[in-house]
Amino acid sequence: MKLISDFAERLRIALDFKxxxxxxxxxxxxxxxxxxxxYLSKEYEPKRDRIELFAKTLNVNEVWLTGYDVPMEISSIDKNDSLVxxxxxxxxxxxxxxxxKMTTSTLMFNGRPxxxxxxxxxxxxxxDFFVKALLKKRADEENDRQKKKRNSKIN
Known part of the structure; x- marks a missing residue:
């Protein structure tokens, strides 16, 4: 993944596209x-939170918006993904x-992809971490539901 453009140019492209x-x-x-x-005239570079907001608003890939050689559109997870x-x-x-998945696509060490x-x-x-956290969250939610159900029977 290499830098092939800049934020201003990509923002202009996204605005035109949308x-x-x-x-x-x-x-x-x-x-x-x-x-x-x-930002469009390259006077200033936006901070990360602004880039995130623009990407979300324009529904484009945040990494693409910063100028990297990745697809513009946010790729949706492959529906054949077994986890899904x-x-x-x-x-x-x-x-x-x-x-x-986005985190791993933008991973860099010492400034290199x-x-x-x-x-x-x-x-x-x-x-694996996501699955463990997901299962714990779901178990906690189920426990909370059971507690509420028991408490409502007592009252």
Whole structure:
């Protein structure tokens, strides 16, 4: 993954692609139009939280927006992914899982992109962690439901 563009150019492309003007982006994000103009003219570089907000608002890949050679569109998880089917992920859980997959696609060490093997290995570890956390969360939610049910019978 290498840097092939800059934020200003990518923001302009995303706005054109979405047929959106900077004023509309300003309204949707709450960021002053003059600030967006300064980003577009390369006067200033946005901080990470702003890049995140623009990516979410424009529904584009945050890494692509910063100029890296990755797909523009946010890739949705492959529906054949066994984890998605096996655990019947809710929309929120699916989003968390997508964030994990996004993390591995942007992994860098010492300023250089990680090798594909490192990314695959890390994805396995993060996937296992995600499943454990998911199962614990679901068990906790079920325990809470059971407690509420018992408490409602007592009262």
């Amino acid at each position: 047929k959106m003007k900077a004023t509309e982006l300003s309204e949707l994000t709450g960021i002053n139009k003059s600030t967006i103009s300064q 089917e096996e655990y019947e992920l809710s929309p929120d859980e699916l989003k968390e899982y997508e964030n994990i 990680a090798s594909e093997n490192d990314k695959i290995e890390l994805e396995k570890v993060l996937k």
